[in-house]
Structure formats: C-alpha cells, structure tokens
Amino acid sequence: MRMLQLIKRICKQVLRDKRTLALLFLAPIFVITLLNYIFPDPDDEVTIAAVNVNDEVIDILEDNDIIVKQENEMDIQSYLEEGNASGVLEEKDGNWTLTILNDNPMDEGPAIQGSSQAVMETNLNDLSDNIDNMISNMEDMSAGVEEMMEQLPPEVAENMDINMDTNINTDIDSEIDMDNDPISVEYIYGDESNTFFEILNPILVSFFVFFFVFLIAGMSMLKERSSGTLEKLLSTPIRKSEIVFGYLFGYGIFAILQTAIIILYSVYILDMEIAGSISNMFIINIFLSFVALGLGLLLSTFVSSEFQMIQFIPLVIIPQIFFSGMLNVDTMETWLQWIAPIMPLYYAGNAMIDVVLKGFTFGEILAPLSILFLFIVVFVTLNILGMRRYRKV
Amino acid sequence: MMQLSNMSKSFGKQTILQDVSIDISANQITGLIGPSGTGKTTLIKCLMGMEKYDTGSIQIDDTAVPNRKLLNKIGYMAQSDSLYHDLTGLENIQFFAHMYGRKISNKAVQSTLNLVQLEQDKNKLVAHYSGGMKRRLSLAIALINQPEYLILDEPTVGIDPVLKLNIWDQLHDLKKESTLLITTHIMDEAMKCDQLLLMKNKGIAASGTPQEILENFGVSDIDQVFLKLEEIEYANASAD
Structure with missing residues (x-):
C-alpha cells in the first residue's frame, strides 16, 4: 500500500524533527496557558x-x-x-x-x-x-388641620363643607428596596464567573489547531516540492490521489494528537468549563484540522519559498480570527457578512462556542460539521487537480 | 522501444522543442547531449509524462505517453538529488522501492547499495552525505525497480573519476536488461554511449554512434562537432 508507506514516512520525518514536534505540541499549550493568566479574573478587585x-x-x-x-x-x-x-x-x-x-x-x-x-x-x-420626608410633612400638615378643625366651634365646622380625607395613606411603601442590586443579571449560558478567556478559549483551541496544522502541512509539502522529491515521487507509478491522501492522513495523525492535547490541557489543567461533551469538541477540531491540511497543501503549490508561505498568514489566517465567533458577524457590514461563510474558522469557532458554552449536542452542530466536511472535499479535489502541474497522469 | 515523432513543446510563446523525432533503440545506452538550455530536461519530462507535449506523439512499447502504468517500467534520476534528508540512505531506498508497488527483496536493496558503494553508509542520515554519495544514492533509487527503461539526467555530476568509471561499467552491464537514456554535457562521457543524440536549436542536430558522428563532421572530438554546427548555422544565417 503506497499510501501507508507515505504515511509511515511522514511519521518518521515528523518524529525526527524535534522543532516541528515542539511547534505542534508545546507552542499551543504555552500560548493558551499564557492567555489563561493574562486575562484578569472577575473576582479580582x-x-x-x-x-x-x-x-x-x-x-x-x-x-x-x-x-x-x-x-x-x-x-x-x-x-x-x-x-x-x-x-x-x-x-x-x-x-x-x-x-x-x-x-x-x-x-x-x-x-x-x-x-x-x-x-x-x-x-x-x-x-x-x-x-x-415629604410624606411625614404631609402627615404633620393633616394632623395640624385636624387639630385646627377641632378647635373651631362645632357649628362652623359643620357648615364648612370640607370633605377632607384626613386619612392620608401613610402606608405608602416609601422604602425602595435598596438591599438588592438595582439590576439582577441572569446568565443564560455559564455564570458570572465566566472570564473573557473562557469565551475565547474554545475559539483559540480551534485557531491553534487550524494555524499550526496549516503551517506544518504547507511547509512540508513545499519542502517536498523544492527538494525535488515530489517530482521523484511522481516518477513512480503512485497515484496523485495517493499522495494527497497520504499527506492528509500522515499529518492528520499529528493534527489529531495535537487537538487532543490542546483540548485535554484546556479542560483538565486550565479548568475550562464545558457545557457540552468533550467528544463533540474533538469532532469539530478534527474536521477543522483536515480543512487546514487541505488548505495548507493547496496554498503551498502557489508559493516558491517558506517566506512566501509565511506571507499567506496575514492573508489567510488572521482574517479568520475576526469571523471565528469572537465578534458578532450579524452586526458587521453587509459585505463582511458575505465573507464570513467562506471562512472555515467561522463554522468551527461558532460550533465550538455552541458546544463549550451552550452545551449543543452532536445533532445541533451537524450543520457546521457538514460545511467543514465540504471544505475538506473541495480542498482535496483541488489538491489532486493541482498535482497535474507536476505530472499529467 | 521509445519513439518520439514530430513532438513539439513550448512554454507560452517560447518554443523549447520543435518537431523532434527520435527512435531510442532497446538495450543500448543513448546519450542526449547538447549545451545547457537546449531542452534536454524538457524532452525527458515529456517522455516521463510529467510535461504535456503540444503536438506529435510519444510512445513507449506501443503505449502512448502519458500513462501512469508505464512508470512501472521506468527508472528516473533527476538532475537534482531528490532525497529525503531526514531519512537514512536505506530508508530512502526502501521508501521509493515501496512506491513501485511490488515487493522488492532486501537482497535487491543490498545489491543496489553495493553497486553504488553505499553499503557502509546506509544507516546514515542523507543530511550527512557528501554530494557524491547523494548522487550515488539517487542512482541506486533509479535502479531499484529493475526498470526496462532507465532515464538518467546528468547522472555523474559530482562523482569522482574512479567511481564514475565504475558506474559506467555498471551502466554497460545494465543494458543487457534495460534501455538507457542519459543526458550529459560532459563530452568525454558522450564517447562511452552507444548512440548519441546531439541537441541544438530546439531539436536533434545529429544522431548516430559517436564514431559515425565524428566521421560525418570530420572532427576528432564531440566538442568540435558543436563548433562545426555553430559554423554551419552562422554560414546559413549569412547566406540568408
């Protein structure tokens, strides 16, 4: 099985490259830990x-x-x-x-x-x-009037057609209840101990999965191409689809491991509260990592150096953060609302918020998952077609 | 048998190969020689099915190129060393052996390593190989599937003279089972080929055995053939 051999080779290469391993596993943990402590605790005075x-x-x-x-x-x-x-x-x-x-x-x-x-x-x-004060003044006043009336001769008083309700209702509850907060806040999702980090974290988990997998897949495919080994590989009877799937699954193994480590670390070490199930978090991010793999491989065919690959980051990666659920897309300019649906992180980020904060079930995140799957299909197809540049059959 | 007939190839407006027709005979070493930039590598890539040619036809064993299955019969060594530097020499060979889909025995791997004298260094990372060792490993990889056709793009660049002679002996041994197409611009190597194809001006300027070519042009070495070709071209140009 050629694909399996390709996967085996990729695993060997990644395991030997200590820096790539560190980038995959330590870098996201480092940044997530940092963020956890950077954002202030709401209990802080x-x-x-x-x-x-x-x-x-x-x-x-x-x-x-x-x-x-x-x-x-x-x-x-x-x-x-x-x-x-x-x-x-x-x-x-x-x-x-x-x-x-x-x-x-x-x-x-x-x-x-x-x-x-x-x-x-x-x-x-x-x-x-x-x-x-006003009420007690009025009470004093009415008491004074009554007193005055009592002092008047009775016949005068009777003739005076005064229909005075001396019973001013002094039971007015003038005591505005000040013991409680003027506004009580009801939290539909989570509670008042939710920090900004807790809302950000599910998005960040997805972002790191996307970013690091994109970078590593893109870089390694670029290396394969610039070192001539892709050409050599294509001089063997391997199918182009076998190369693309070999890459997808070879790096996919590491992407899945990375996802697992980031999620487990966030949940068990950093005590990220999750309303939904942890397995749904896995599913979303594994789908996303395959999208990132596909996109990384695809973009690497358009660049000729590592530097150019880095130049894609502000173009492809950074804008996705804005649409990943951190900001409300519905209130953005109309043309931005059109851009959002073409961003994979838009679906993954929002699905992560739905699972982590709102406790959505698998059925409820099926729609974003299907769209992520569609992204995978599109990128894989484009990659296989893109290989035609290097071999015509 | 490899056959090219009336094959043309251009990149954009620039024509690289025009109306090339060649028959490459079986069990011979055919040398494709010519100055750099005359389209030797492009011709090879078209032959492998890596580049699409514009007109004409290419056939290998009566199968039209490009055809993926044909690649089973071809061993290819590119001009650059196409090796995984983070794998050992042995791992490189084994990986590419697997790419040919059939089981290649350890014995075959060993004998190929012996052939290129890399048995001692097979467990070293390629990153620590010298230029010559990488070249030899590339050659070993091209031989690993015991191909019927061996296409070698400048195989002896950076290999020391003793080993070079050694490799040429091996290549002559290989032609019992294989048909070899070798590009080179080292002219004394050209003399070791059975057949020569001289490339100039987007096509084949002369072909035949080295001796035939030397006699036809009345010169004593291949370099002079190219000088002669220049002269003829110059004369034609001024005649126009």
Missing part, C-alpha cells in the same frame, strides 16, 4: 480612589467588592499613571466625576460600572429619603 466622596457612596462601593482609597485633592493624572488605582471618583457641587486613564478597558470597565452604580444608588436613597 478593582481599586478606586475617592476624593470628597461621602461615606454612603464609599459603603456602597465597598459592598460591591471595590477597594476604595480615600484621598485628598491631588494630581489625578500622575496618581493614576503611577498605578495607584483604576479610577478617581470626585464630587464637586453635586456633580460626580470619574477620571480614568482610558488605556486599560479590562480594569476600567468594572471601575466605571461600579462607581456609576454606587452614585446612582445614593441618588436613589436620597430620593427615597426625600419622599419619606
């Missing part, structure tokens, strides 16, 4: 400096797990640039100002959110206090 802020606001901020540093008047910019706090909250004549550097949305987002919430809550408290 945000520090806000308070200047001229009353205790009530500070209490609310502290209730919301924000560290408050009470400061006096100061140079806000240098204070923030020294990293003392994520934002400075000030009150001047009833106007509230939160100053941020605006260079770190990760910390500053929670700072803005926390302080505006606190200010809003105190304002509401003030409002409810005012209402309380």
